[in-house]
Amino acid sequence: MDVISTAKAHGGVQGVYRHRSRTTDCDMTFAVFVPEHQPGEKLAVLTYLSGLTCTHQNVMDKGEFRRAAAKHRLIIVTPDTSPRGADVPDEPDNWQFGSGAGFYVDATEAPYNANYRMYSYITDELPALLAVNFPVATTRQGIFGHSMGGHGAMTIALKNPDIYRSCSAFAPIVHPARADWSRPAFEKYLGADAKAWRDYDTCLLIEDGKRFPGFLVDQGTDDQFLENGLRPELLKAACETARIPLTLNMREGYDHSYNFISTFMDDHLAWHAKRLKP
Known part of the structure; x- marks a missing residue:
């Protein structure tokens, strides 16, 4: 693991790192914020998955999470959104597929x-790397994300409730098998048979019997993708049918941007901290 940069923030350290991934067969960059802690102390870890076109850096620069993370003593991990590199297949003119x-x-x-094995990278390789190099309490993990990352966080949590103790999302794509901006990507990644897509669709995973102790979701009412891509009412219906507790906050006047995310970041970290206590 190579250290790209480190900087002190809110008493802790914000670092950016790079390593060669065996899962994605390319170099992967990720960021980690570690709050101030005692030698030998292990801290809860919360992984944030970003949305389309983003890297590890978007939430670092605009998410405003470090003050609350330091307060609640949470390690925050921000991976990249895809494999990258000259040898990684891509569609450079298509922001909804490939790199990012x-x-x-x-x-x-x-x-x-x-190369595009981000599920295994997030759930297997990256946590193993973190456990060796950072003071993480591996039994106290949570996951959250935005948009495409909210989709990733919720599907990962539903399939791994033994690993993740908490999950939340900002404006998640809750039913990507039906959303205009995810169906073409699913077909290219997973094939034309939509049955294969069920394993990566929150609403369909719930329909197929997957369960999680509860979700927190914030959604802006002025989000430009609300009607044709996000559809939080579908998640609400699925959770009600399965009796999965869901706190769905429809935030009046907010859009899809980091202005929205940063506004409610403190609420999400407090929610996770309560569930990630020793």
């Missing part, structure tokens, strides 16, 4: 299956 748009799936279709 890995959708947190393990691709099964060539040529994408060689």
